[in-house]
Amino acid sequence: MPRALRSGWALALALVVLLGCTAPDSAPEFDIGSFAGRDLATATEELPPEVIVIVYDMSEPVAGVEPMYGEAEADPDSEWIVLAACSPTGASEVGDQVAFGVLNNADVTVDVRNLIVKHAYDRYLGECGGSG
């Protein structure tokens, strides 16, 4: 192989290694769908602090009980399970806002857990493309 060609290959290889090892300089991106099924405290803990979080209490349409999230006497976020999570922009990554649909852990049955996995609760949230 000619010397010039060998140098070119070496340069290209070095560039590939360098680019491959360079740490990303932007904020880490999260797949919003991965938040479903986790408790709200754990989910929001991983978000960048500047993200605006919108929480829908789905107690009434899903479990037929009075919504309590956000009330003064409500359980802490660790007691609320994320049934659906989406970005208002429809993107799969976290932008500057995230919408969560939640249900109190006491009302989360095995059936509910199964439906979370199937993203069946996305239809309740406009941010997830739902229409009711």
Added chain:
Amino acid sequence: MLALASELGVGPVVAPPPAPAAVGYYSTVVQKKIYQHFTFTSKEIARCAAVTPGLTCTIHKTASATRTIQLDLGLSRAAVAAHLQISSAATQSVSVQCTSGKLKAGQVLVAYSVGTRYTYKIERHMTSPPYDYVIGTSSLLSAFDPSPAGISCRVL
């Protein structure tokens, strides 16, 4: 003696005419009014809409707020903070939220920025000491200083 002085070119002493006064210009803020805790309805932070009836919505916003600790007599910030039993960190994370009641389908909860609104006018002056003239006045202007930890919500 006078003739001698005249011959020598000295002559009587006469005061020079006064130099024209320097003219200057400056502008200043007048008629300033301050409105605290003003909800700026054109500064929307976030909104949530109920596509399903019976949902409630809560909007959380976390902001970084500056903690000010005045110092004197050589006492350090950390020492004063310790005396006050507060953190000495310059900023702290403040979370604010608002929650709707149960929303009907189609209802929207909108969160707006809250802060301090100022209204004022700017005057243009021309000065020629000892005089000061107003040569122009702006219309009523406004400014808004958002509070990082402020949020105000309305159901629409």
